[in-house]
Every structure is written in structure tokens, then in C-alpha cells.
Amino acid sequence: MTVAPWICRSCLSRISRPLIRQRLRYQSTAACKVSTSESISPALLARARSIAREHKGLADKLANGFDARSAKKLGEHGGVVSTLKEWEKANESLRELTSLIHDPTTDPELLSLASEDLATTRTQLADASQSLTTSLVPVHPFAHLPCLIELRPGAGGSEAAIFAGDLLRMYQAFCNRNNFRATLLKYENADGTTEAGVPLSEAILEVESGGAYGLFRCEAGVHRVQRVPATETKGRTHTSAVSVLVLPSVQENSLGEEDFEDPESDYYIDPKEVRVDVMRARGAGGQHVNTTESAVRLTHMPTNTVVAIQDARSQPKNKEKAWRLLRSRLAQARREKREEEMAAIRRSVVGVAKMGRGDKVRTYNWGQQRVTDHRSGTTVHDLDDVMEGGQTLDKVMESVRSWLMERDVEAMIAEETDAKK
Amino acid sequence: MPRISNALIRHARSIDKLLPPLLRPCRELRAAQNELRWLREHAAKVASTRNAKVRDTLLRNLVLERAKGKPLQYLLGSEYFGDLQITCRPGVLIPRQETAASVAYLARLVRQAEELPPELRVLDLCTGTGCIPLLFHDELAATRKDVRSRYLGIDISRDAVHLAHYNLQKVWRQKAYADKSVTAFVQADVLIDPFDDQNAGMPCFKAALNHYRQPPFWDILISNPPYISPSGYWSTTTRSVRLFEPELALLPPPNPDASDTERGDVFYPRLLSIAQHVEAKVVLLEVADLDQAHRVARLAQDADFFDGIEVWRDWPDQPNDAEPVELDGFPVIGQGNGRYVLCWRAQGAPWLGKDVVAKAETEPLSHYSLQPTFIYRPPSKIPL
Structure with missing residues (x-):
């Protein structure tokens, strides 16, 4: 009879676990999961194909007559279509190569050539699917706009205020290095003056270059700092937080009334979307009646906005007036919608409860000289360069942008599968 | 009612x-x-x-x-015709909105053309208040500074010619045009055949052209002739039109031999033959309804002079939303009642943005005479 020797319980449980535990930051694994492989999600591919079809239709349409809106769309879709073509080409050659390799009748010399080619084609395919994914990601509607960066100290008292000042200098240095025009719209100290160097209570930095919002969008959130503050006497490490708000800055003058030919403008209306009704004479018309009806009614079909004007005896004058009124009404509606969207952005970025140390997006740790972004899971160790707005900051921001893009792609795929159901 | x-x-x-x-x-x-x-x-x-x-x-x-029932336009003394304010007086037909829509549409088509003759000549028969040439010029001059244009309006009524002159002066003063266009209005009877005996008091159209030293050839012919048949006059016109507007401008002259519809159509054969005389490249004729449009289009087709014929409704700039979209092979465009018949020849097709359709007719050889023929084809532009 063999008696099993006594084994301690913790050793027993040790057996079931792998000897070397993988050290992973689970929060940060998303970065290496998506779109590094050469495969591409079927939903995304279907979307790319439908875009290519639409593109073809638009090109045919534009061959017959110019239309500002379709021309704009065509330009937006051009990138997707060309990358899809590239991807399909790479896919095709990969399939041919694999069939060649698996075919037993292939000549050995050809086989060695094919297997050589296989590796390059694989990388080509991976590149193509990567760029296809990138080109399919919807561009943020405000990405082309300049932006406002608002910094406010959160939890952590005066140390948070000092760190807010550090962050402000970091962004200013970053703009300087990249030749962005940045102006300080507002700078307020903890003691209510505008004297620099003192802990700040609020600062608003405007980056006036186009596309700044797309660049700085990834910075919004709570930035956490872990260091021994200058105000600390006993050498303890404190953890404080600064909230950073990034908002698109919409210039009112760029959307003036005079440029209603520009599709970007609030005042732009596609004439094809408007139904014009003129009051017709009853009966035979022409010489048979002399009507004084001059009323004009415009209906903007997408929004169902109706404008009717009958003041003047001249029909063209009424029509002109009706168009003006319709333009300003639609512009008003659009402006309100945009303001609502801005308010939504503001709310989503900074809920009042979300100002704490827990909901951080990035940590600056002085003790370890490291900066970790918790969304993309990137860690860099050149803290000084980051605080000087150097290239290390570029690296971090870049990683967050690609993380955001992946979120967007996932959301889009989910949306599309939802739409299919 | x-x-x-x-x-x-x-x-x-x-x-x-x-x-x-x-x-x-x-x-x-x-x-x-x-x-x-x-x-x-x-x-x-x-x-x-x-x-x-x-x-x-x-x-x-x-x-x-x-x-x-007196028309408001006579009471106020004016009517808006497109962008223009046209003076109206009793005894002359009030300009109609539908006419303005079609004339403006034609002018907008023409002004988009890449190549226009250095002097574009527009002839308006039965001009009334003179509104058609004035609006055509207004629309053309708005974008085309490079084209000089010449307009001639002809009407049988003395009052109408006077009023047209008055409107010409008023509009030119108001709008302060800077181009060198010429507009004239003369009195003549369109219906008299220049090859008949000229014993009526009124000169025929050809005689008037000669007398007023107007060029013999014109590029565009527009006309809003009297087109209401006697039965239509009593059934479809409103009381205000019958009682207050001149019968001369609404009803073609009486003819004991003609039937009711024939009397409504009296002007069109003459207008089409004048179009051939003046070598018009584009012809726009107003009609009462789709039936008359059909008859006039057929007439134009039989004249074998035009390369394309189209029927316009009241508002040709709107998409056609009603049947029919085609009338016996003639496309129908716009919304409302059938209102205009547009005919064009190959030279005029590019002005309208139409494709030049080559006539695919092969005449049998037996049609050709072996006798030499001398056809004088005058050059389309005569130096003045």
C-alpha cells in the first residue's frame, strides 16, 4: 500500500498554475490585440466594399455633372478605395503563392522562389490591412478644427496646482517644438492673480493650428502625478491629479453668412434637397388667367423645414427671401446641434465625480522616472523629456491616438453588425 | 364657381x-x-x-x-416679370408668370453656352409690353459681358409698341446696363404673307424689317401669340381676362373657313415660316395646353427645318412630376400645364446644351434632280 506523502496545500495549488506567470497589464492589452494580424474583420471588409461601390456610383454621377457634396464624399472615399485595391491584390497573390506551395507537382526551384516570396507578400498583406483599417476609421467630425486645452487642478491641493502649471508648460513646449501657434487665453493663480510661477487654478491654452483637435483629443482626461512635492517636509510621495479638457474651437467668422456656397458652412444648402413650390394658377394658366399669386414655398426635405413667403408681388423676390429665411433657419438648427454636441463632449470628458485619482488616463511617476498611459498601456522612462514636451511625449500621444482609433474601429464594427441584425 | x-x-x-x-x-x-x-x-x-x-x-x-374684376396689374400699373417691373396699361396684355419662367429658363440655358455669336439676335413676335426681350436681355447681361445682343419686338398694336418703348426706357434707366445691346420695337402685322398683295394698311413683317433697317437674320425667335380658340375663350378664360384684357392679344383673327381649333392655331404656321425666313436657330413658341403643344410640335416637325423639338410645361426648371414625360416622341419637361414648344437647329443645339443629332436620313437617289440647282445660302452673319 502506497501512502501518498503529505504535500502542503499551497504547493498543491502551485501545480495547477504555470511555473512562469505571464506579467501582463490586463488593462493595456488592447493595443497589441487588434489589426496587427494580416486578417481583417469581415464587417470592416464589407464596409470597405460597399464604400468602393458607392465611390464608383459617385464617380459616374460626377462625370455627368458637378455636385459639391458628392465631390467632397468622393475625395473622402478615395483613400479607402485605393487601399482596398492594394489589399485585394496582396490577398490574391498570397492565395496564388500558397496554392503553388501546396501543389505537389511544383518544380522544387519554383517552390523555393515561392516560399521566399511568401514572406514579403505576407508583410505586404499585413501592411495593406493595417492601412485599410486606418483609412476606414471615421475621422472625428471636429478633427480639423483648432482646439482649446483647459487645465484645472483636481485632487491633491496645492501640489495638484503646481503640477497643473507643469503640464501647461509641457503643452506650451510641445506646441513650440512642433510650430503650433498657441496662445494663453486664460491664466489664473491660486491666489487669483495672473502672476506666473505660482500654483495655478485654471489655464486655457488655445492651439490655433488646423487639425489641433485631432492631435490633442487624446490628452483629455485626468493626469495623475506621483512625486514628493516641493511643499512636503517629511519626504512622503503624494498622488495628485489634474484634469485636462480638450475642446474643439469653432471660429464664428469662418461660418459667416457670406460663404453659403461652401459646403462646410452652416448656411450651405444643397439645392437638390429643397423642393420649390410656386403657387400655380388654377385651371388653364397662361393667357387664360391673370393671377396675382406670387407665393413661394420651400421645403428642405431632410429636415422637413418649410418656409412660405407671399409678401412681395414679384415671385423671384419672394423666392429670394424664402431662401434667405430657410438658410438662416437651418443654420440656427445646425448651430444648436453643434453646441449640444460640444456640451456632450464636455460632460463626457469631465464628470464632476470623475476628477479623482482613480479615473486617471496617465500617470507621471517621479520616483521611477516613468510616464505610463493607462489607455494604450505605453510606458516610457524619459520623464524629463516628456515634461519638456519632447519626442517622448510624441510617442505617448501617438500610442493613445492609435488606441483611440482601435476603439473607433471596434465601435464601428459593432455598429455594423448591429445594423445587419 | x-x-x-x-x-x-x-x-x-x-x-x-x-x-x-x-x-x-x-x-x-x-x-x-x-x-x-x-x-x-x-x-x-x-x-x-x-x-x-x-x-x-x-x-x-x-x-x-x-x-x-379689373386686373390688379392694371390698377397698380405694373407687373413683375422675372426681376423686372413692367408697366401695364389697359389695352395691352399683362405679362404672365409662366412666360417669365420659360423665357428666363431659356436665357439661362443660352448664357451657359461656351460659344455664342458676337452679336446674339433675339426676335420677339407679338411682344405686347415688350417684357420678353427685356427679360432675356436682363438675364443674359447678368453673366455674359462678352456677348453683344440685339433685340427686336414686333406687335400689331400701336399702344403695345408705345408701351414697349416706355418699358424699355424705364428698365434701362432702372438697371443702368453698361453693355452695348440694342433693343427696338416696331409695329407690323405678323400674319401678312410677304409674298401676297400688300394692300392692308399695316406693313408685313419683312417690310418692317427693311423699313427700320433691321438685319434680316435672327438667331432666336420667341413668340407669345394669341392662341386661344373661340370656344376656349368662353370656357377657360377668367372673367377678368375676358372683360379687361384686349381680345386682340388673346384670340387670333376671325376666319370664316377655319374650325375652332384651327382658328386657335392660326399663328403657328406663319411663325414657323418666319423662323425659316430669318434662319432662326432656336424657336420658342407659347401654347395653350399640351394638345396645342402637340399640334405645334407636329407642325414644326413637318416643316423639316429643325433638328430637335421639346415641349416645356409652365415651370421648366422644376423636375417633371406628372405624366406624360413624352408626347409622341417629343420630350416634355417641367411642371404644370403644357406651355411652350422649343425647336432648335443643329447650330443652336450647343446654346441649349443639347447634343447635335445627325440626321440619319438617306434620301433615295430618285429624289435628286439631275438639273443643276442654284440655292443661295446667305452667310449667317451679315455685316451691318
Whole structure:
């Protein structure tokens, strides 16, 4: 009879676990999961194909007559279509190569050539699917706009205020290095003056270059700092937080009334979307009646906005007036919608409860000289360069942008599968 | 016509005591309110220096005249034709909105053409107030500074020619055009054949061209001739038109041999032959309805002179939303009643943005005579 020797319980449980535990930051694994492989999600591919079809239709349409809106769309879709073509080409050659390799009748010399080619084609395919994914990601509607960066100290008292000042200098240095025009719209100290160097209570930095919002969008959130503050006497490490708000800055003058030919403008209306009704004479018309009806009614079909004007005896004058009124009404509606969207952005970025140390997006740790972004899971160790707005900051921001893009792609795929159901 | 309900009349009186008489010609409260507003503005303008009592009397008189059916355009003395304010006087037909829509549409087509002759000549037969040449010029001059244009309006009525001259001066003064276009209005009878005996008092169209030293060849011919048949005159025209507008401008002259529809169509064969005489490249003729449009289009086709024929409805700039989209092979465009017949020859096709269709006719050899023929084809541009 063999008696099993006594084994301690913790050793027993040790057996079931792998000897070397993988050290992973689970929060940060998303970065290496998506779109590094050469495969591409079927939903995304279907979307790319439908875009290519639409593109073809638009090109045919534009061959017959110019239309500002379709021309704009065509330009937006051009990138997707060309990358899809590239991807399909790479896919095709990969399939041919694999069939060649698996075919037993292939000549050995050809086989060695094919297997050589296989590796390059694989990388080509991976590149193509990567760029296809990138080109399919919807561009943020405000990405082309300049932006406002608002910094406010959160939890952590005066140390948070000092760190807010550090962050402000970091962004200013970053703009300087990249030749962005940045102006300080507002700078307020903890003691209510505008004297620099003192802990700040609020600062608003405007980056006036186009596309700044797309660049700085990834910075919004709570930035956490872990260091021994200058105000600390006993050498303890404190953890404080600064909230950073990034908002698109919409210039009112760029959307003036005079440029209603520009599709970007609030005042732009596609004439094809408007139904014009003129009051017709009853009966035979022409010489048979002399009507004084001059009323004009415009209906903007997408929004169902109706404008009717009958003041003047001249029909063209009424029509002109009706168009003006319709333009300003639609512009008003659009402006309100945009303001609502801005308010939504503001709310989503900074809920009042979300100002704490827990909901951080990035940590600056002085003790370890490291900066970790918790969304993309990137860690860099050149803290000084980051605080000087150097290239290390570029690296971090870049990683967050690609993380955001992946979120967007996932959301889009989910949306599309939802739409299919 | 249904009676106006007492409730509506009471309601109108509660708004303004001058409204009920206006309901008689207008039939609708909203239209009556508009007309009252315009009449009131007119009275205030005319009697601006007088006291309120004079103004009220004037307004009441205007309203009473309007109630009898007198067209508002005659009372106010003007009508808007496209962008232009055209003076109207009793005895001359009031310009119609549908005419303005089609003429403006044609002018907009023409002004988009890449190549136009250095002098574009537009002939308007039965011009009335002269509104058609004036609007055509207004639309053309708005974008095309490079094209000089010449306009000639012809009417049988002396009053009409006078009024057209008056309108010409008024519009040119108002708009202060800077281009070197020439517009003239002359009196002539379009219906007289230049090859008949010339014993009527009125000169024929050809004689008038010669007498007023006008060029013999014209690029565009537009006409809004009298086109209502006698039966249509009594059934489809409104009372205000019958009682107050000149019969001369509505009904073609009596002809004992012709049937009812034939009398309505009297002008068109003459207009088409004049179009051939003056070598018109584009011809636009107003008609009463789709049936007449069909007859005129057929007539134009039989003339074997045009390369394309199209029928326009009241509002040719709107998409066609009703049947038919094609009338016996002629495309129908626009919304409303059939209103215009457009014919063009190969030279005029690019002005309208149409493709030049080559005539695929192969005449049998037997049609050709072996005798030498001498056809004088005058050059299309004669130096003046």
C-alpha cells in the first residue's frame, strides 16, 4: 500500500498554475490585440466594399455633372478605395503563392522562389490591412478644427496646482517644438492673480493650428502625478491629479453668412434637397388667367423645414427671401446641434465625480522616472523629456491616438453588425 | 364657381371691411389680404402728400374697381416679370408668370453656352409690353459681358409698341446696363404673307424689317401669340381676362373657313415660316395646353427645318412630376400645364446644351434632280 506523502496545500495549488506567470497589464492589452494580424474583420471588409461601390456610383454621377457634396464624399472615399485595391491584390497573390506551395507537382526551384516570396507578400498583406483599417476609421467630425486645452487642478491641493502649471508648460513646449501657434487665453493663480510661477487654478491654452483637435483629443482626461512635492517636509510621495479638457474651437467668422456656397458652412444648402413650390394658377394658366399669386414655398426635405413667403408681388423676390429665411433657419438648427454636441463632449470628458485619482488616463511617476498611459498601456522612462514636451511625449500621444482609433474601429464594427441584425 | 360662404365673408369683414369685395375676384382670404395690402401700399404711395381722407377714398375706389374684376396689374400699373417691373396699361396684355419662367429658363440655358455669336439676335413676335426681350436681355447681361445682343419686338398694336418703348426706357434707366445691346420695337402685322398683295394698311413683317433697317437674320425667335380658340375663350378664360384684357392679344383673327381649333392655331404656321425666313436657330413658341403643344410640335416637325423639338410645361426648371414625360416622341419637361414648344437647329443645339443629332436620313437617289440647282445660302452673319 502506497501512502501518498503529505504535500502542503499551497504547493498543491502551485501545480495547477504555470511555473512562469505571464506579467501582463490586463488593462493595456488592447493595443497589441487588434489589426496587427494580416486578417481583417469581415464587417470592416464589407464596409470597405460597399464604400468602393458607392465611390464608383459617385464617380459616374460626377462625370455627368458637378455636385459639391458628392465631390467632397468622393475625395473622402478615395483613400479607402485605393487601399482596398492594394489589399485585394496582396490577398490574391498570397492565395496564388500558397496554392503553388501546396501543389505537389511544383518544380522544387519554383517552390523555393515561392516560399521566399511568401514572406514579403505576407508583410505586404499585413501592411495593406493595417492601412485599410486606418483609412476606414471615421475621422472625428471636429478633427480639423483648432482646439482649446483647459487645465484645472483636481485632487491633491496645492501640489495638484503646481503640477497643473507643469503640464501647461509641457503643452506650451510641445506646441513650440512642433510650430503650433498657441496662445494663453486664460491664466489664473491660486491666489487669483495672473502672476506666473505660482500654483495655478485654471489655464486655457488655445492651439490655433488646423487639425489641433485631432492631435490633442487624446490628452483629455485626468493626469495623475506621483512625486514628493516641493511643499512636503517629511519626504512622503503624494498622488495628485489634474484634469485636462480638450475642446474643439469653432471660429464664428469662418461660418459667416457670406460663404453659403461652401459646403462646410452652416448656411450651405444643397439645392437638390429643397423642393420649390410656386403657387400655380388654377385651371388653364397662361393667357387664360391673370393671377396675382406670387407665393413661394420651400421645403428642405431632410429636415422637413418649410418656409412660405407671399409678401412681395414679384415671385423671384419672394423666392429670394424664402431662401434667405430657410438658410438662416437651418443654420440656427445646425448651430444648436453643434453646441449640444460640444456640451456632450464636455460632460463626457469631465464628470464632476470623475476628477479623482482613480479615473486617471496617465500617470507621471517621479520616483521611477516613468510616464505610463493607462489607455494604450505605453510606458516610457524619459520623464524629463516628456515634461519638456519632447519626442517622448510624441510617442505617448501617438500610442493613445492609435488606441483611440482601435476603439473607433471596434465601435464601428459593432455598429455594423448591429445594423445587419 | 362655388359661392363664397357667408361665414368666410363675415370673417373677412371682421378683419377689414374692405376685404369682402376683394373676395369676389380672389376667392381666397389669403389672396384677398395680399391684394388689399398691395392696394393700400399703392394708395399710400400715390396719395402720399394728401390727407388720410383722400387716401381712403382712393383705396375704396381701387377696391371697388378690383371687385368688378379689373386686373390688379392694371390698377397698380405694373407687373413683375422675372426681376423686372413692367408697366401695364389697359389695352395691352399683362405679362404672365409662366412666360417669365420659360423665357428666363431659356436665357439661362443660352448664357451657359461656351460659344455664342458676337452679336446674339433675339426676335420677339407679338411682344405686347415688350417684357420678353427685356427679360432675356436682363438675364443674359447678368453673366455674359462678352456677348453683344440685339433685340427686336414686333406687335400689331400701336399702344403695345408705345408701351414697349416706355418699358424699355424705364428698365434701362432702372438697371443702368453698361453693355452695348440694342433693343427696338416696331409695329407690323405678323400674319401678312410677304409674298401676297400688300394692300392692308399695316406693313408685313419683312417690310418692317427693311423699313427700320433691321438685319434680316435672327438667331432666336420667341413668340407669345394669341392662341386661344373661340370656344376656349368662353370656357377657360377668367372673367377678368375676358372683360379687361384686349381680345386682340388673346384670340387670333376671325376666319370664316377655319374650325375652332384651327382658328386657335392660326399663328403657328406663319411663325414657323418666319423662323425659316430669318434662319432662326432656336424657336420658342407659347401654347395653350399640351394638345396645342402637340399640334405645334407636329407642325414644326413637318416643316423639316429643325433638328430637335421639346415641349416645356409652365415651370421648366422644376423636375417633371406628372405624366406624360413624352408626347409622341417629343420630350416634355417641367411642371404644370403644357406651355411652350422649343425647336432648335443643329447650330443652336450647343446654346441649349443639347447634343447635335445627325440626321440619319438617306434620301433615295430618285429624289435628286439631275438639273443643276442654284440655292443661295446667305452667310449667317451679315455685316451691318
